Amino acid sequence: MNTSLPTLPGPIGIFDSGYGGLTILSKIRRALPxxxxxxxxxxxxxxxxxxxxxxxxxxxxxxxxxxxxMGCHLVILACNTASAKALRSIQMNDLPRIDPARRVLGxxxxxxxxxxxxxxxxxxxxxxxPGTIKSESYPxxxxxLFPDICVKGEACPLWVPLVENNEAQGDGADYFVHKYIHQxxxxxxxxxxxxxxxxxxxxxxPKIKQHIPPHINIVAQGELVADSLHDYLQRHPDMDARCTxxxxxxxxxxxxxxxxxxxxxxxxxxxxxxxRIER
Ligand code: DGL
Numbered sequence: 001m002n003t004s005l006p007t008l009p010g011p012i013g014i015f016d017s018g019y020g021g022l023t024i025l026s027k028i029r030r031a032l033p034x035x036x037x038x039x040x041x042x043x044x045x046x047x048x049x050x051x052x053x054x055x056x057x058x059x060x061x062x063x064x065x066x067x068x069x070m071g072c073h074l075v076i077l078a079c080n081t082a083s084a085k086a087l088r089s090i091q092m093n094d095l096p097r098i099d100p101a102r103r104v105l106g107x108x109x110x111x112x113x114x115x116x117x118x119x120x121x122x123x124x125x126x127x128x129x130p131g132t133i134k135s136e137s138y139p140x141x142x143x144x145l146f147p148d149i150c151v152k153g154e155a156c157p158l159w160v161p162l163v164e165n166n167e168a169q170g171d172g173a174d175y176f177v178h179k180y181i182h183q184x185x186x187x188x189x190x191x192x193x194x195x196x197x198x199x200x201x202x203x204x205x206p207k208i209k210q211h212i213p214p215h216i217n218i219v220a221q222g223e224l225v226a227d228s229l230h231d232y233l234q235r236h237p238d239m240d241a242r243c244t245x246x247x248x249x250x251x252x253x254x255x256x257x258x259x260x261x262x263x264x265x266x267x268x269x270x271x272x273x274x275x276r277i278e279r
Contacts, residue, residue: 010071011036018046020200021078027222043255049129060086084137110228123190128197130155154184
């Protein structure tokens with residue numbers, strides 16, 4: 001066990017490869033404003049969605065250790081790619097060595113739990129990064145709970161770069177938003193529910209709504225993850241006691257502070273305090 005980690009209660013850590021996790025953080029803060037939070041975006045190495053299993057696992061493991069060193073006892077991987085490719089290995093192999101009492105949670109399971117009550121046709125589509133689609137994590141998790149649901153996935157490799165480069169509302173975004181939605185629905189016209197299986201994608205929601213047929217339910221993850229965290233903290237009073245309450249939120253990025261501050265302020269609609277950390 002790593003005995004150099006801080007033992008005092010600390011903030012809840014929220015990790016993403018870049019800005020996408022901010023969509024989760026803002027819903028979590030709305031639902032649970034009393035806690036302290038520490039957000040880490042690995043903007044210097046984003047996107048993760050096109051990287052190999054080994055690389056995503058290593059980058060995510062490093063980020064989790066960094067958040068533990070900064071005082072977090074509970075870390076949320078607010079990134080589907082990291083949840084799909086690294087969560088299980090971190091939970092099974094790393095946590096027992098680092099500190100068995102700390103916890104890392106992902107975003108995929110909380111997202112799929114509600115699907116059974118949303119789809120009527122029992123045909124569900126997933127829009128996500130190439131890494132998440134390739135991992136098959138969504139069909140696997142959905143079929144554990146709802147074996148009758150037919151799941152199709154479409155990789156959207158260009159959506160994360162559009163968001164990271166502040167082009168989510170730009171005219172150029174329309175082409176790629178339309179393209180991936182069209183490709184998904186062409187795989188299965190009976191789809192009536194589409195999961196945005198990447199935390200960056202809610203930042204493209206205005207465009208997605210323009211290009212998706214109106215009868216299709218769009219499932220974004222923020223509120224589902226926030227509800228699930230609320231439930232987790234209620235069921236685990238020992239962990240709840242290790243999360244400090246002060247209502248603060250600190251932001252860390254592996255890229256330039258200025259760049260993060262500018263983009264994040266647009267997504268969050270507020271000025272924020274950002275610090276750069278070494279990868
Ligand atoms: N926001 C992340 C996700 O939910 C990853 C985006 C990326 O880095 O490719 O998958």
